[in-house]
Amino acid sequence: EDKVVQSPLSLVVHEGDTVTLNCSYEVTNFRSLLWYKQEKKAPTFLFMLTSSGIEKKSGRLSSILDKKELFSILNITATQTGDSAVYLCVFRGEYGGSQGNLIFGKGTKLSVKP
Amino acid sequence: DAGVIQSPRHEVTEMGQEVTLRCKPISGHDYLFWYRQTMMRGLELLIYFNNNVPIDDSGMPEDRFSAKMPNASFSTLKIQPSEPRDSAVYFCASSLALKEPYEQYFGPGTRLTVT
Numbered sequence: 623e624d625k626v627v628q629s630p631l632s633l634v635v636h637e638g639d640t641v642t643l644n645c646s647y648e649v650t651n652f653r654s655l656l657w658y659k660q661e662k663k664a665p666t667f668l669f670m671l672t673s674s675g676i677e678k679k680s681g682r683l684s685s686i687l688d689k690k691e692l693f694s695i696l697n698i699t700a701t702q703t704g705d706s707a708v709y710l711c712v713f714r715g716e717y718g719g720s721q722g723n724l725i726f727g728k729g730t731k732l733s734v735k736p
Numbered sequence: 737d738a739g740v741i742q743s744p745r746h747e748v749t750e751m752g753q754e755v756t757l758r759c760k761p762i763s764g765h766d767y768l769f770w771y772r773q774t775m776m777r778g779l780e781l782l783i784y785f786n787n788n789v790p791i792d793d794s795g796m797p798e799d800r801f802s803a804k805m806p807n808a809s810f811s812t813l814k815i816q817p818s819e820p821r822d823s824a825v826y827f828c829a830s831s832l833a834l835k836e837p838y839e840q841y842f843g844p845g846t847r848l849t850v851t
Contacts, residue, residue, distance in 0.1 A: 664827055664842030665779070710779065724769075724840070726779040 624649040626713050626727035634733045635701055643696040643730045645711030655694050657685055658710040660729070665710055668696070701734045708732070740843035742828050748849045754816040757846045760809055761830030769840060770803055770813050771827040779827070785811065797822075818850045 625648045635641055647655065654672045658665035669678045671687035671694060678685050682701075687694045698705055708729040741760040749755055761768045769784040783793040788805045796803070800819070805811040815822055825847050829840040 664829075664844055666842075667839040670839070724781060726781075728778040 624713065624725050626711055626725050628709075628711050628727040628730050630730060631728065632731040632733070634735065636735050637702060639701050639734075640697065640699045641701060641732060643698075643709050643711075643732070644693065645695070645727060646693040647711075647713050648692065649713045649725070652689070652713070654714045655687055656712040656714060656724075657694075657696050658712060660708045660710055661706075668709075670714075698732075701732075703734050703736055706732055706734045740828055740830055740841050742826075742843035742846050744846060745844060746847045746849075748851065749818055750851055751819055752817045753850075754814065755818045755822075755848060755850075757813040757826050757828075757848070759811045759813070759828030759843060761811070761828070762841055763809065765830035765832050765841070766808075767831045767840075768805060768811050769829040769831075770811070771829065771842075772824045773827060773845075774824045782813070815848075818848075820850045823848055823850050 627646050629644045633641060654670050656670050657668040659668055668683060669685045671678060671685060674687055674689040682699045685694060685696045694711060696709060708731045710729045711727040713725045740762055743758045747755060766787050767784060770782040771779050772782055773779045780795055782795045783803045784791055785805045788808055800817060801815055803811065803813045811828065813826060825845045827845045828843045831840045
């Protein structure tokens with residue numbers, strides 16, 4: 623069965639800290655891995671990763687994928703209180719697969735203290 | 737565009753009652769997804785449609801759940817009869833499959849409480 627595991631489950635840091643969120647997966651028919659940020663509402667898209675070793679960056683956030691070791695990390699530098707959210711790692715498979723289109727990890731809850 | 741629209745935003749009902757959740761996807765999107773989110777199980781895909789046709793409903797918990805998409809701009813998720821364990825936030829999302837970077841756009845969710 624396809625599986626996406628995120629760690630840690632929760633994390634508390636202070637403003638200015640750098641954090642690394644981890645996502646490992648055991649999946650078949652890999653197409654891409656996505657990261658979402660979820661605050662007190664619906665998830666919003668951050669990154670899509672399809673190739674190993676190529677870092678995606680957006681401001682203070684960056685992410686990279688290792689398809690050989692089957693994991694991805696999401697880095698946030700100089701954290702701010704507005705970064706407090708649940709970060710979801712998502713595997714995207716083939717449309718029509720038995721698991722549907724997206725398989726979500728349980729998420730990492732990040733709390734950034736002032 | 738207004739984004740994905742869901743209604744109602746909150747629903748409180750008694751066990752045994754029928755519940756209908758509604759979704760209007762982003763115009764032009766050809767995929768529509770229904771998700772359920774709970775603390776215990778996280779975000780789970782229930783069913784998804786392509787061009788109004790259900791593609792995979794293997795995530796639907798049981799026969800009490802049914803979903804329809806009568807046209808490209810409207811979908812419903814129905815629970816009959818509802819049970820307390822159905823309490824969750826139900827998200828609808830839509831996407832344009834061939835557009836990169838791939839992204840699903842989520843609605844604000846319906847928070848369902850079954851007492």
